[in-house]
Amino acid sequence: MIERELTARALEMADTFPVVSITGPRQSGKSTLVKAAFPNYRYVNLEDKDMRAFANDDPRSFLQAYPAGSIIDEAQRAPDLFSYLQGTVDRADEPGQYILSGSQNFLLLESISQSLAGRVAILNLLPLSYRELAEAKLLPETLNNWMYTGGYPRIYAQGINPTDFYPSYIQTYLERDVRKELGVQKIAEFERFLALCAIRTGNMLNKEDLARDCGVTVKTVENWLSVLEASFIALRLQPYYRNFGKRLVKAPKLYLCDTGLACNLLDMEHADELAIDPMRGALFETAVVSEIQKTALSQGKKPKLYYWRDVNKQEADLIIEKGARPWCVIEVKSSATYHSKFFTTISGLGDLLGVPTQRRYVVYAGDRSFQTTRGNVVAMGDITSILQ
Numbered sequence: 574m575i576e577r578e579l580t581a582r583a584l585e586m587a588d589t590f591p592v593v594s595i596t597g598p599r600q601s602g603k604s605t606l607v608k609a610a611f612p613n614y615r616y617v618n619l620e621d622k623d624m625r626a627f628a629n630d631d632p633r634s635f636l637q638a639y640p641a642g643s644i645i646d647e648a649q650r651a652p653d654l655f656s657y658l659q660g661t662v663d664r665a666d667e668p669g670q671y672i673l674s675g676s677q678n679f680l681l682l683e684s685i686s687q688s689l690a691g692r693v694a695i696l697n698l699l700p701l702s703y704r705e706l707a708e709a710k711l712l713p714e715t716l717n718n719w720m721y722t723g724g725y726p727r728i729y730a731q732g733i734n735p736t737d738f739y740p741s742y743i744q745t746y747l748e749r750d751v752r753k754e755l756g757v758q759k760i761a762e763f764e765r766f767l768a769l770c771a772i773r774t775g776n777m778l779n780k781e782d783l784a785r786d787c788g789v790t791v792k793t794v795e796n797w798l799s800v801l802e803a804s805f806i807a808l809r810l811q812p813y814y815r816n817f818g819k820r821l822v823k824a825p826k827l828y829l830c831d832t833g834l835a836c837n838l839l840d841m842e843h844a845d846e847l848a849i850d851p852m853r854g855a856l857f858e859t860a861v862v863s864e865i866q867k868t869a870l871s872q873g874k875k876p877k878l879y880y881w882r883d884v885n886k887q888e889a890d891l892i893i894e895k896g897a898r899p900w901c902v903i904e905v906k907s908s909a910t911y912h913s914k915f916f917t918t919i920s921g922l923g924d925l926l927g928v929p930t931q932r933r934y935v936v937y938a939g940d941r942s943f944q945t946t947r948g949n950v951v952a953m954g955d956i957t958s959i960l961q
Contacts, residue, residue, distance in 0.1 A: 575709040575726060577602060578871035579698050580610045586694035586873065587611070587669035591662045594648075597698035598805035598830070599676040599746055602726040606698060607644050607672050614672060615639055618646040625650050632657040641670035648673040655688035662692055676750065676804070694873075699805060700724030700831055702867040703860075703953050713844075716909075716938055716953065717853075720860055721844035723833015739837035743767070750804050757800060762789060766797055770807055771829055771838035775855030775862075777882075778809065778827040798827075805830055810862065813879035813892045813899070826880055832860045857907035858890055861936050861956065865891065865903075868957045876960075881922060889922050893959075901932035901959065909938040916947040923948075934959055 579595070583606070586593045595603050608616060617639050619625045628635045628651035636657055639645065648654070662670055673693070701724035706712040711729045713719045721735060722728060728738050747764060751757045766787045773783070784794045801807035809825040829835040835856060836847070847853050862878065869876035877894040881887075881902075891903035902919045915935045923933045933948030942955040951959065 574605065574609060575602075575701060575705060575711065575729070577606050577698065578702070578705060578868075579696060579873075580606060582871065582873040583607070583610050583672075583696055586696065587672070589668055590692065590694040591665070591668055591670045592658075592673060592689055592693040593669070593671075593696065594673040594675075594693050595696045595698055596675050596805075598700065599750065600725055600727055600742065601676075601698050601700050601805070603674040603676070603698050604646055605726070607646070607674050611644060611672055613642070615643040616646065617643065619650040620647045628654050636661050641665055641667065644672040644674070646674050647676065649675040659688045659692070662689070696873055697805070697870045697875075699863070699867045699870060701726055701729070702871070703864055704868075704957055707954060715844070716857075717847040718844045720832040720856055721836050721841065721847055723831045723836070725831065725833065728833070735833055735837060736842060739834055742834070743837075746804070746806070751800060757797070759789070762787060763797060763800075766794070767801070767806075768838045770801065770827060771835045772852075773827050774807075774829045774835050774852075775858040776826060777824045779824065806834070808862075808866070810878055810880050810891075813881050813894070828859050828862050830863050830866070832856050832863070835859060854907040857938060858905045860953070861903075861905045862891065864953065864956045865893070865959065868960050872960070887918055887922075889919050892926070899926040899928050901934060902926065902928050903934045903936060903959070906935060906937045909940075911935075911937060911939060911950055913945070913947070915950075916945070920947055 583593055583595060595607060597603050617624050619628055632654045635654065658671065703712070703719065706729070713722050723735065725738065725742070727733060728735060747760050751763055752760055757763050769783060769786050780791050780794045784791045787794065798807070798809065802809065807827060807829050809827055811825050812823050814823055839852060841847065841850070847856065865878065866876060879892040879894060881889040881892055889902050890905040893900045902923050904915055904919045906915050915937070916933070919933050923930070930948055934951050935948065936951045936953070936956060940952050940954070942952045943950050
């Protein structure tokens with residue numbers, strides 16, 4: 574089994590909170606993690622129709638059958654259970670009573686906010702990170718192979734070809750999460766929308782253009798983007814423009830959360846295509862943003878990520894904020910060869926934002942990390958050092 578970095582944080586939270594909730598995209602390894610981290614807990618999965626009916630029809634008896642010391646998987650499928658769970662948790666008043674997991678973040682958080690607010694630690698698990706794969710000795714041979722394969726655990730556990738895995742994954746996602754749980758009816762249009770989002774990964778988002786290409790309204794596009802974010806398929810990176818006036822671009826950038834999924838939606842059939850594909854730079858940037866997000870989430874933190882771009886198209890790919898101040902500034906370059914000019918933009922921006930040299934980073938496709946007088950050059954394998 575591949576050891577997940579989130580495990581330590583989940584155990585820590587179970588020593589403090591009565592309930593720990595772990596959400597993330599479908600097949601990101603949530604069930605495997607909670608079973609391994611809490612081996613002495615009883616386990617029930619509400620994907621099972623009988624168990625789901627039991628939890629919905631007779632929640633009191635269900636909680637008697639699965640008392641404190643239980644894992645309830647796909648818990649969002651029994652929303653009425655949460656109000657009964659609140660009473661059970663409050664009566665015992667002890668940490669680590671229940672572990673909840675679910676693949677539909679929006680529905681699970683809605684239930685939690687209504688009944689378990691203040692009683693639950695909320696953690697997020699994304700697909701496997703570069704570092705997790707490297708430590709498990711499962712990392713693909715080249716950077717292009719890793720980007721093409723993506724991070725979904727089943728690919729590595731079962732040796733599934735990405736070209737076989739992702740079409741099935743997409744159809745399962747569309748039918749279970751999008752249609753059944755979130756009520757989207759225009760599935761064909763939504764599937765096209767998903768592919769068009771892949772084309773735009775790593776780029777500024779123009780909802781009007783996206784709506785026109787999809788043949789739907791701008792309001793529908795906004796709703797569907799919220800669906801992608803709620804199910805951890807995509808994220809929007811907002812621009813950092815506070816206190817700098819109108820000279821900055823204020824449109825968000827769009828990223829898919831997994832490059833393997835993006836490559837499949839772009840109809841790539843093998844990793845070699847990435848070497849010459851014009852999308853490689855955007856996909857590498859997508860990978861970097863995703864890895865930084867995974868690192869923060871594995872520590873139980875929700876990173877405040879932004880980008881910077883002014884009207885003269887001077888751009889920094891990432892700004893990480895801490896305490897309402899810019900903490901570090903990052904430039905992403907898909908070249909495996911370092912050039913000192915990589916620091917040109919972020920040197921000036923770092924001075925403007927008050928970010929010291931030691932927190933200015935260039936993440937590139939090379940395999941060696943080192944320091945320069947202008948900042949740090951970071952390889953993918955060392956990307957976790959940025960948040961340390």
